[in-house]
Amino acid sequence: MSFVEVAQTTGIPAGSMRHVEAGGKELCIVNAGGTFYAIADRCPHMSASLCMGTLEGTVLTCPLHFARFDVKSGRKCSGPVEPKIEGMDVVPPAVADYIMWVTAITAPIKTADLQVFPVRVEGTAVLVDI
Numbered sequence: 212m213s214f215v216e217v218a219q220t221t222g223i224p225a226g227s228m229r230h231v232e233a234g235g236k237e238l239c240i241v242n243a244g245g246t247f248y249a250i251a252d253r254c255p256h257m258s259a260s261l262c263m264g265t266l267e268g269t270v271l272t273c274p275l276h277f278a279r280f281d282v283k284s285g286r287k288c289s290g291p292v293e294p295k296i297e298g299m300d301v302v303p304p305a306v307a308d309y310i311m312w313v314t315a316i317t318a319p320i321k322t323a324d325l326q327v328f329p330v331r332v333e334g335t336a337v338l339v340d341i
């Protein structure tokens with residue numbers, strides 16, 4: 212076990228997330244209702260930064276294809292979904308074809324659970340075992 216300080220609690224209000232780098236790892240520090248969690252800050256689907264996603268309770272939604280993960284366990288709650296894009300009917304056909312091609316290629320990519328790291332809070336310091 213090697214806990215290192217990665218953030219201050221005051222810098223991550225409840226319901227928010229913050230990207231940090233420590234020990235050669237990219238981490239997303241999550242404050243879910245006052246409890247802190249640390250997860251790898253790369254989506255296991257296609258590497259989007261999860262800190263740029265949204266948080267509801269302890270469920271984080273990836274900003275790119277909307278896979279959902281429980282930050283407590285790292286468990287995948289649901290896989291990527293095809294986004295509903297307003298105005299797709301007015302996109303030039305070549306652009307629409309390209310989007311559909313990319314969607315067809317990325318849809319079969321398997322999405323694993325997240326890596327989670329033990330967290331300890333001492334005073335206002337957030338420490339992660341990396």
Ligand code: FES
Pocket residue numbers: 254255256257258259273274275276277278290291292
């Ligand atoms: S990169 Fe996260 S769901 Fe695709």
